[in-house]
Amino acid sequence: MGKVKDGAPASKAPKPSKGGATGGSKRRKDFALFLANLFSVSLYKPMQGRHARIYSAAGLGLIVVLGLWRFYDVLLVYSPATRFGIPTAIGLVLGWFIFRIMQYPPFVEFLIATEAEMNKVSWTSRDDLYRATTVVLTTVVLMSVFLFGVDWLWSNLLQLLGVLKFGGGGAFGSSAG
Structure with missing residues (x-):
C-alpha cells in the first residue's frame, strides 16, 4: 500500500505560478491598502511603538527639510512667491506622506517589534x-x-x-x- 508500481514517481499537484493571478492580485491588494491608508485620517495603534515612530518620522523629516532647503537654494533666481511656495507645497505633501507612512499597518508592526526588541537590550x-x-x-x-x-x-x-x-x-x- 502506498507503493508505486514499476518505480514511477507519484505525481504531485502543480504549484500555482508566481506571476499568475494570485501574485498580481496580492500586489494590487497591497497597493490598494497602501493608497487607502494614504488618504485616511485614522491612527493605527497610536500608543504602541511610539518612540520608534517619533524618531523614524524625525529622521525622514530631517531628510525632507534638507532636500527642500537645497531646492530653495536652486530657486533663488525666481520670485519670492515661487521660492517659498513650491518648497512649502512639496513639504506639506511629503509631511503628510511621512505621517501616513508612520500609520501604515505593516510598517507600524515592524516599528512596534523593533521597539520591543530594543527594550530587551x-x-x-x-x-x-x-x-x-x-x-x-x-x-x-x-x-x-x-x-x-x-x-x-x-x-x-x-x-x-x-x-x-x-x-x-x-x-x-x-x-x-
Whole structure:
C-alpha cells in the first residue's frame, strides 16, 4: 500500500505560478491598502511603538527639510512667491506622506517589534561606560608612547650605525638632502 508500481514517481499537484493571478492580485491588494491608508485620517495603534515612530518620522523629516532647503537654494533666481511656495507645497505633501507612512499597518508592526526588541537590550550603566572608556583611552595613550619610544630608539640606533641616513634637509624619511 502506498507503493508505486514499476518505480514511477507519484505525481504531485502543480504549484500555482508566481506571476499568475494570485501574485498580481496580492500586489494590487497591497497597493490598494497602501493608497487607502494614504488618504485616511485614522491612527493605527497610536500608543504602541511610539518612540520608534517619533524618531523614524524625525529622521525622514530631517531628510525632507534638507532636500527642500537645497531646492530653495536652486530657486533663488525666481520670485519670492515661487521660492517659498513650491518648497512649502512639496513639504506639506511629503509631511503628510511621512505621517501616513508612520500609520501604515505593516510598517507600524515592524516599528512596534523593533521597539520591543530594543527594550530587551541590556544597556550598560553610565559608570561602567565611563570605566571602559577610561581603560580604552589609557591603553591607546600608553601604546602610543611605547611605540613612539621604540621608533625613536631604533631610529637613533640605526643613524649611529650609519644604516639610516637622515640629514634633516627634507621631509622625514625622504632621500633629498
